[in-house]
Amino acid sequence: xxxxxxxxxxxxxxxxxxxxxxxxxxxxxxxxxxxxxxxxxxxxxxxxxxxxxxxxxxxxxxxxxxxxxxxxxxxxxxxxxxxxxxxxxxxxxxxxxxxxxxxxxxxxxxxxxxxxxxxxxxxxxxxxxxxxxxxxxxxxxxxxxxxxxxxxxxxxxxxxxxxxxxxxxxxxxxxxxxxxxxxxxxxxxxxxxxxxxxxxxxxxxxxxxxxxxxxxxxxxxxxxxxxxxxxxxxxxxxxxxxxxxxxxxxxxxxxxxxxxxxxxxxxxxxxxxxxxxxxxxxxxxxxxxxxxxxxxxxxxxxxxxxxxxxxxxxxxxxxxxxxxxxxxxxxxxxxxxxxxxxxxxxx
Numbered sequence: 001x002x003x004x005x006x007x008x009x010x011x012x013x014x015x016x017x018x019x020x021x022x023x024x025x026x027x028x029x030x031x032x033x034x035x036x037x038x039x040x041x042x043x044x045x046x047x048x049x050x051x052x053x054x055x056x057x058x059x060x061x062x063x064x065x066x067x068x069x070x071x072x073x074x075x076x077x078x079x080x081x082x083x084x085x086x087x088x089x090x091x092x093x094x095x096x097x098x099x100x101x102x103x104x105x106x107x108x109x110x111x112x113x114x115x116x117x118x119x120x121x122x123x124x125x126x127x128x129x130x131x132x133x134x135x136x137x138x139x140x141x142x143x144x145x146x147x148x149x150x151x152x153x154x155x156x157x158x159x160x161x162x163x164x165x166x167x168x169x170x171x172x173x174x175x176x177x178x179x180x181x182x183x184x185x186x187x188x189x190x191x192x193x194x195x196x197x198x199x200x201x202x203x204x205x206x207x208x209x210x211x212x213x214x215x216x217x218x219x220x221x222x223x224x225x226x227x228x229x230x231x232x233x234x235x236x237x238x239x240x241x242x243x244x245x246x247x248x249x250x251x252x253x254x255x256x257x258x259x260x261x262x263x264x265x266x267x268x269x270x271x272x273x274x275x276x277x278x279x280x281x282x283x284x285x286x287x288x289x290x291x292x293x294x295x296x297x298x299x300x301x302x303x304x305x306x307x308x309x310x311x312x313x314x315x316x317x318x319x320x321x322x323x324x325x326x327x328x329x330x331x332x333x334x335x336x337x338x339x340x341x342x343x344x345x346x347x
Contacts, residue, residue: 003126005059009049028130030072033345035148036125037065038331051118063125064089064117067148077133084139086150087131090115090294106294127345137300140308146315153303154295156189159260166258174234181239182211184340189237194218217314241265250278255285260292
């Protein structure tokens with residue numbers, strides 16, 4: 001089989017290689033890889049050294065967003081050959097901590113979790129891969145290739161799960177949600193907000209191209225500048241990772257607001273802040289700020305259900321670039337018009 005392999009932090013060692021076909025272990029599924037989604041995390045692995053190699057390995061299979069079709073499945077696994085599936089990214093730590101033992105490895109307490117294509121496990125960027133049934137989710141076959149959006153949708157499914165749980169602290173009747181950033185995470189967060197019947201506003205710097213059109217296609221509002229926001233949102237989902245954006249929105253939220261941070265800032269230096277003003281506002285207005293990363297099995301299942309209930313044409317427009325396996329380096333390249341890029345593993 002062919003696979004995209006690499007070493008975290010060494011782009012010169014990223015390559016398309018011929019590897020032995022994997023053999024499914026006891027109880028595992030053998031899956032034919034169809035598509036692999038590509039996101040900023042994959043570029044951080046390759047270019048910045050985010051993540052780590054599996055033990056005693058000189059390289060690993062890259063990419064963590066999957067879509068495949070079951071080739072073989074053991075009896076009693078709950079899967080059958082031909083099923084359309086995605087594999088989960090994170091695995092619980094081996095000890096395990098209390099959160100991992102409870103199936104909430106996205107809340108791992110000791111940081112010893114592993115992640116496919118990121119941390120100490122091979123990814124899904126190969127023509128064949130194996131996965132344990134408990135870390136796989138069957139998709140509605142009608143989704144077809146759009147199922148490759150399941151992993152990023154699981155991230156925002158967790159965000160909405162956190163919002164709803166935090167909302168149980170008291171009176172919770174949100175009407176407006178502000179989403180900063182119109183990348184895949186922001187747009188999928190907007191999709192789930194529209195599905196919940198909220199008034200959805202998305203802010204992104206792009207004034208033309210697919211991003212505004214995708215937001216309008218949801219029946220949501222698009223803004224190219226935070227200065228255009230004239231209301232106080234009940235909910236904020238921050239997807240840019242830009243610290244100046246994250247702290248600016250904290251000055252604009254309504255009473256009893258919930259703000260979820262999903263983007264990573266990286267090393268962007270110090271930022272002067274009106275810390276006292278923000279602190280006082282959050283305290284006096286009962287504001288909540290929470291960080292959210294990854295998702296567990298429950299969130300993948302919710303993501304699969306949300307995608308199955310979505311307009312297929314809109315989901316298809318979210319995928320703005322498809323790259324063949326022969327041209328795999330193009331999948332890691334950044335282009336201004338990109339929203340979601342996928343790599344076709346079928347050769």
